[in-house]
Amino acid sequence: MTHPTDIPRDPSRAALPVHLRTALWLAGIGLPVLPLRASKLPVGNCTACSSSKSAGPCQCGDRPHMKFAGPCQCPAPCHGWAAATTDPAVLTSPAWARSWRQAGGVAYHPGGAHLTLVDLDNADAIAWARQALPSTKVVPTTRGEHWIYRGAMQSANNVRPGIDIKSRMAYAVWRGPGNGPITALPDLVRELVVREESTRPLRAEVDSSSPARATWDRSVATGCRHTDTFVQTGLTRGLARVAACREEGAGSTAYGVARFLANQHTTCPGPCGLETLGRQIIDVAVDVGVPEAYAERAVTRGLAAVAVRAS
Structure with a gap:
């Protein structure tokens, strides 16, 4: 798929909630999407999918593609990123209707579209990326930039100061089409996550003590x-x-x-x-x-x- 450059208007969907219209268009170009609350967080799980009180899968067993793979086929937009879909029948279903009416935004699942998003949260992070990473599509955000690359990988937070990686098992807020062509995911971005995972236990031990x-x-x-x-x-x-x-x-x-x-x-x-x-x-x-x-x-x-x- 290709990341969009503009969002066309569809008169036949004019009566739909604005965020649902955006979601349907994004789904049409291959981006799995889901509604967000006004806080930009996913909608809460339904009672059947509510989280358990201990580590591990939720009461419903989780969806098949989550970390704790389970049989959940809930028709509602439960489980955050795992509910993201490109199916217009699901997006416009009664089970999703209330969430779209109350939505404050749209999110997409980068890994589900074989994309990786490098979330640069401040000016220092952007300056580092401009020096270290190959140019690609850039989407301005409220605090920094999203750099979009072609290729999926593991997600991780805080791989460098002010930098998160969002791809598999993660969602990203849709901020607009951005500018520039999408280029291939560089090895350096993958290495950031490998480095983070290799040092996380040591850092956690030091922090906790x-x-x-x-x-x-x-x-x-x-x-x-x-x-x-x-x-x-x-x-x-x-x-x-x-x-x-x-x-x-x-x-x-x-x-x-x-x-x-x-x-x-x-x-x-x-x-x-x-x-x-x-x-x-x-x-x-x-x-x-x-x-x-x-x-x-x-x-x-x-x-x-x-x-x-x-x-």
């Missing part, structure tokens, strides 16, 4: 009504849920955990050390591949979503 990591205790929660055991039990369970999201969903799970923990302290006179609890959630989310800035935003919003006096 670092005295700089935030730890909740009574010294930061002098106004908390709850026992240490109560707080630590809730925190441990929440961190386990985030740590279990090794393929997708860690950011949204971190938001949910932060909101849940904050809600436990709404009747406390405070302070309850919520910032420290939040920092521990962020650290675990980063460990499973969530960009730190994204994890910080998710947790901050989760804490702020509850009207607390115990911060």
